[in-house]
Amino acid sequence: MTLQRVTTIAKPPRRPAESHKGTFGRVLIVAGSPGMSGAAALAGLGALRGGAGLVYIATPKSLLPIVGAIEPSYLTLPLSDGDDGQLATSALAEIEAAMEGKNACGIGPGLGASPSVQKVVTTLYRTAKLPMLFDADALNCLSKEREILSSPGGPRILTPHPGEFARLIDSDIKTVQANREKLAIEFAAENKVVLVLKGHATVVTDGERVYTNTTGNSGMATGGTGDVLTGLTTALLAQQMPTFEAAQLAVFLHGRAGDLAAEELSEPGLIASDLARFLGKAWLSL
Ligand SMILES: NC(=O)C1=CN([C@@H]2O[C@H](COP(=O)(O)OP(=O)(O)OC[C@H]3O[C@@H](n4cnc5c(N)ncnc54)[C@H](OP(=O)(O)O)[C@@H]3O)[C@@H](O)[C@H]2O)[C@@H](O)CC1
Ligand SMILES: Nc1ncnc2c1ncn2[C@@H]1O[C@H](COP(=O)(O)OP(=O)(O)O)[C@@H](O)[C@H]1O
Ligand SMILES: [Mg+2]
Known part of the structure; x- marks a missing residue:
């Protein structure tokens, strides 16, 4: 099969005048654990600024007051947690119930790595x-x-940074960085998913098409910027964009927000929540 190099940015979702919040999709974010409530909040901000109609953040119940206090626009859903504060296995059924009526789900930022989290995540991936x-x-x-x-079990986007991708393919960061495009394309084709390999010049591929991003800067090398991308991409999925197009537009907009933020705030002065704030200007720049 010949590889298609994509250079044009996918068209954003239409915003018809006759619309309401249900028109623009219901997003479910599953994220957070003790010490990483910010990851859930940042993903929620990315989803809201990505144009989603309603954003639900499902997080271990002890974190709910913290996450909910960060942004009043969130809807919050408490999930059962264990003694470690991470998701309990019973959270699986709660997440499955929460998926009813939602249009897309983003899972992972700050979730932790307990055996219960493992069970929840891998079951959802398959089913x-x-x-x-x-x-x-x-x-x-x-x-x-x-x-x-x-x-x-359904359409999937995976958004690893080079460290996470090295773990996924049982390799090392040096090998990943030396062969970014090739390894990303092979992984996407083999698993029939969209793979977003993050970092400078993020690669987006479904195994047949590949896009190398041109926006973004080193100011984005700060904790939480990837969490914002998770929310933004999930919001575009919830607005009915196909996986490759949603990932490509999200990566482009996310980097553009970083560039616009850095123009005003400098690269060292940029923090992850600024990216969410500058997404508005990034949309206007399209
Ligand atoms: N406010 C919050 O609650 C926040 C919570 N967060 C949550 O923290 C959790 C841990 O996630 P994490 O990414 O920090 O750690 P991990 O997976 O061990 O990866 C580190 C390894 O990958 C490498 N590496 C990374 N990027 C690279 C690149 N571009 N190019 C090359 N290498 C690169 C890196 O390299 P090194 O630094 O060693 O050079 C290192 O080896 C996770 O749940 C996340 O959601 C964060 O989102 C922050 C805000
Ligand atoms: N030097 C850089 N140039 C462009 N984009 C960058 C750079 N460093 C990081 N980024 C972007 O910032 C985000 C970082 O995501 P990630 O590593 O998951 O961070 P976190 O887990 O802290 O949120 C990715 O979208 C990545 O492409
Ligand atoms: Mg990350």
Whole structure:
């Protein structure tokens, strides 16, 4: 099969005048654990600024007051947690119930790595029909059960940074960085998923098409910027964009927000929540 190099940016979702919040999709974010409530909040901000109609953050119940206080626009859903504060196995059924009526789900930022989290994440990967994005700790769970990667239960986007991708393919960061495009394309084709290999010049591929991103800067090398991308991409999925197009537009907009933020704030002065704030200007620049 010949590889198609994509250079044009996917068209954003239409915003018809006759619309309401239901028109623009319901996003479910599953994220957070003690010490990493910020990851859930940042993903939620990315989803809201990505144009989603409603954003639900499902997080271990002890974190709910913290996460909910960060942004009043969130809807929050408490999930059962264990003694370690991470998701309990019973959270699986709660997440499955929460998926009813949602249009897309992003899972992983700050979720932790307990055996219960492992069970929840890998089951959802195999069985959930909803379009889903897997990031951060959810990717680390998949790395421990590589045999299921080629059996996704529905449309899937995976968004590893080079460290997470090295774990996914049982390699090392040096090898990943020396062969970014080739390894990303092979992985996407083999598993029939969209792979977003993050970092400078992020690669987006479904194994047949490949896009190398041109936006973004080193100011984005700061904790939490990937969490914002998780929310943004899931919001585009919830607005009915296909997986490759959603990932490509999200990566482009995310980097553009970083560039616009850095123009005003400098690269060292940029923090992850600024990216969410500058997404508005990034949309206007399209
Ligand atoms: N506010 C919050 O709650 C936040 C919570 N967060 C949550 O923290 C959890 C841990 O996630 P994590 O990514 O920090 O750790 P991990 O998976 O061990 O990866 C580190 C390894 O990867 C490498 N590496 C990374 N990028 C690279 C690149 N571009 N190019 C090359 N190498 C690169 C890196 O390299 P090194 O630094 O060693 O050079 C290192 O080896 C996760 O749940 C996340 O969601 C964060 O989102 C922050 C905000
Ligand atoms: N030097 C850089 N140039 C462009 N983009 C970058 C750079 N460093 C990081 N990024 C972007 O910032 C985000 C970092 O995501 P990630 O590593 O998951 O961080 P976190 O887990 O802290 O949120 C990715 O979208 C990545 O492409
Ligand atoms: Mg990350």
